[in-house]
Amino acid sequence: MLQQGFVLTRQIVETDGKSCLVLWLNTVDGPVKLITEPQESCFFIQQTDSPQAARILSAQGIEHQLRELELRTFDQQPVTALYFASPAQAYQVRDLLKGRGIVCYEDDIRLANRYLMERFVCGSLCFSGNIRQQSGYVLVEQARVKRADYQPTFRSLSLDIECSGRGQLYSVGLSAQDHRAVIMIGEPESGPDWIYWVADEKALLQALITQVQQYDPDLFIGWNLVNFDFKLLIERAGRLGLPLLLGRGNSAVSWRDGRETNQGFVTVPGRVVIDGIDGLKTATYQFDSFSLEHVSQELLGKGKATEDVDNRLAAIEHDFQHNKVKLAEYNLQDCVLVEEIFSHTRLLDFLTLRSRLTGLELDRSGGSVAAFTNLYLPRLHRAGYIAPNLPADGGLASPGGYVMESRPGLYKQVLVLDFKSLYPSIIRTFKIDPMGLTEGLLEPEKAIPGFRDAVFHRSRHFLPDIIASLWAQRDEAKQQQDAARSQAIKILMNSFYGVLGSGGCRFYDTRLASSITLRGHDIMQTTARWIEEQGHQVIYGDTDSTFVWLGDEVTDEQAAEQGRKLEQMINQRWQQKLRDELELECFLEIEFESHFKRFVMPTIRGSEQGSKKRYAGLKATDKGDKLVFKGLESVRSDWTALARHFQTRLYEMVFADKDVLAFIRQLIEQVKAGELDEQLVYRKRLRKPLTSYVKNIPPHVRAARLADEQNKALGKPLRYQHKGWIHYVITLNGPQPLEYQNAPLDYEHYIERQIRPVAEGILPFVGENFDTLVSQQMGLFG
Structure with missing residues (x-):
């Protein structure tokens, strides 16, 4: 019986001029190191270019192998495969041939990725080979693998470092369910037994290596773990001439710089380094700030004592000199918070399932294009095709989702009908697929019509079947209340449209993306027409949602019943229409998603035209009425707390048919009296280095520059040079950082820029005018 495992890390090792793949696995019996038989790197050229390629390579004395295959391009041109002993040689030849005008295909597929995807390996695999027991792991040489369905159980270790402002290591914290340790530089003091005292940085790193090798985790988890903790550990070890042997088999950690400033990649053979920030972003979590303090407060309701960077650094440096036990407790607390966040969000479950669905590495950020390639390419090869290249010009823009011109107003009884996973269901229903397009163009009279002259084959395709399988798995996950699994599948399915419309994907074709979005336009417009034929008014539509006004006199019970009837009618008509006109099974499904008892669709500011993607x-709901905002000030982090609180209360009062004028007047008076100063703070992200802002200098950048000028004058670290968040206020002297405010607040600014826009979004619908209100107030109190 073949053994099973889950791929942790993958590397290429060249020995005697041959390339082998090294895979470290998690198995039920512990870590396994697989070394495959030698593998050849390959790419493709058209057969018409083979003679020229052979002459070029022979003239250069490059050893190679050319083999004509029963494969062809999407243009129906037969191809030849070129095989090489190493990836480096393949890349060298690729560049040489391209320089001579020969087009190469699939020349950017990495050997390790090709090896796994062509065997349909997605995370899990089974293996055989020559097995030998090594110290701490099993070695399997001459290994062969194939796909399996293995569910791993990981051994993870949370890691966090504390250091000085100049990067000198103070301590390293490690935590897991069954392990607690802080390695601290200094003379032993009385304290918990999980503090390990060492003499200096070298001893600290050596103790860290020992702790890791003894605990033997599959995963390191942490917060900004790659680009701070591991980067600094590698730098300090390098300065000391100490190999950082944190990998399995006593292998060293390695670092590779990324394209972006201060971004890089770490490799730890046999162990995966998973950063909590990147993981949560991949799982589509959104926070105003991804600081550990903010996220832990949001998710866990607890955190650290302070989020102020200067004070925290000063406290760390002070405690290292005067209270190292306190610093150790602080260090360990960070490790534990990360553990609890991972547990609370089931982040490892999500990342594991994503890997098992797509073959993406556990630590891969983003990766939608890579996931699609992993799933699609091996199927395409078996159907007799190779993949096209990336579009040379980056690709043409495809039409976006449908957005209807809204009808502004204050309404009662508005229903929202949503198409369930509209774009995946369009792909599935209308057989939209890269190979399906190629095959459909060969037999257009039998094909399914798309848009922009696209036609799709009725049976030769893969993507609709991939979505059908994922859809069934998601339905099963929902029934089992497996939120992590359901979310992973949803993200994957919804990524397919974006991939097909991205110039960064080898399968990009504007006809594919357009046949999805423009079909969506047609579906939304047809659905709206059917609804209005029933005597209702459609006041807005956006991508997959249709907003229906039933009339102010309808009761809540009647509104819910109408929603169910419209859902049934629309689904029946789409099934019949597609069966009668195109002989297609319909997978479109609309749901009666929401019932708004009161609803406001605002105008564009300064205009009578209805806004888009903004409503309240x-x-x-089953738990009572809930106030919902979309795209308005109360849900935007770059507006002040004043605007958010004001909007929430104002809309509550309007929806309850209460007089709002006295409330607004009182609020303005409170602002002018300085009673709400704590609500007047702006918080905004610096999205690029401070020096990159040259021509247009927005207020938050001016505040950040003032702050760092003051920091420099006081001998403090510069906080805002490399992105980050700034808290600032608008004063009579302009924007100033909150920590260095020295001028009075400009209250008129806040009335005009924070109160007025919110009020003007709804006052006209209740027959009131903000200018009139303010002028009356000035007459009374001016």
């Missing part, structure tokens, strides 16, 4: 309403 009082939504009926």
Whole structure:
């Protein structure tokens, strides 16, 4: 019986001029190191270019192998494969041939990725080979692998370092369910037994290596773990001439710089380094700030004592000199918070399932294009095709999702009908697929019509079947209330449209993306027409959602019943229409998603035209009515707390048919009296280095520059030079950082820029005018 495992890390090792793949696995019996038989790197050229390629390579004395294959391009040109002993040689030849005008295909597929995807290996595999027991792991040489369905159980270790402002290591914290340790530089003091005292940085790193090798984790987890903790550990070890042997088999950690400033990649053979920030972003979590303090407060309701960088650094440096036990407790707390966040969000479950669905590495950020390639390419090869190249010009823009011109107003009884996973269901229903397009163009009279002259084959395709399989798995996950699994599948399915419309994907074709979005336009417009034929008014539509006004006199019970009837009618008509006109099974499904008892669709500021992607309403739920905002000030982090609180209360009062004028007047007076100063702070992200802002200098950048000028004058670290967040206020002297405010606040600014826009979004619908209100107030109190 073949053994099973889950791929942790993958590397290429060249020995005697041959390339072998080294895979470290998690198995039920512990870590396994697989070394495959020698593998050849390959790419493709058209057969018509083979003679010229052979002459070029022979003239250069490059050893190679050319083999004509029963494969062809999407242009129906037969191809030849070129094989090489190493990736380096393949890349050298690729560049040489391209320089001579020969087009190469699939020349950027990495050997390790090709090896796994062509065997349909997605995370899990089974293996055989020559097995030998080594110290701490099993070695399998001459290994062969194939796909399996193995669910791993990982041994993870949370890691966090504390250091000085100049990067000198103070301590390293490690934590897991069954392990607690802080390695601290200094003379032993009385304290918990999980503090390990060492003499200096070298001893600290040596103790870290020992702790890691003894605990033997599959995963390191942490916060900004790659580009701070591991980067600094590698730098300090390098300065000391100490190999950082944190990998399995006593292998060393290695670092590779990324394309972006201060970004890089770490490799730890046999162990995966998973950064909590990147992981949560991949799982589509959104926070105003991804600091550990903010995220832990949001998710866990607890965190660290302070989020102020200067004070925290000063406290760390002070405690290292005067209270090292306190610093150790602080260090360990960070490790534990990361553990609890991973547990609370089931982040490892999500990342593991994503890997098992797509073959992406556990630590891979983003990766939608790579996931699609992993799933699609091996199927395409078996159907007799190779993949096209990336579009030379980056690709043409495809039409976006449908957005209807809204009808502004204050309404009662508005329903929202949503198409369930609209774009995946369009792909599945209308057989939209890269190979399906190629095959459809060969037999257009039998094909399914798309848009922009696209036609799709009725049976030769893969993507619709991939989505059908994922859809069934997601339905099963929902029934089992497996949120992590359901979310992973949803993200994957919804990524397919974006991939097909991206110039960064080898399968990009504007006809593919357009046949999805423009079909969506047609579906939304047809659905709206059917609804209005029933005597209702569609006041807005956006991508997959249709907003229906039933009339102010309808009761709540009647509204819910109408929603169910519309859902049934629309689904039946789409099934019949597609069966009668195109002989297609319909996978489109609309759902009665929401019932708003009160609803406001605002105008564009300064215009009578209805806005888009901005609305608010009082939504009926099983737990009572809920106030919902979309795209308005209350859900935007770059507006002040004043605007957010004001909007929430104002809309509550309007929806309850209460007089709002006295409330607004009182709020303005409170602002002018300085009673709400704590709500007047702006918080905004610096999205590029401070020196990159040259021509247009927005207020938050001016505040950040003032702050760092003051920091420099006081001998403090510069906080805002490399992105980050700034808290600032608008004063009579302009924007100033909150920590160095020295001028009075400009209250008129806040009334005009924070109160007025919110009020003007709804006051006209209740027959009131902000200018009139303010002028009356000036007459009373001026």
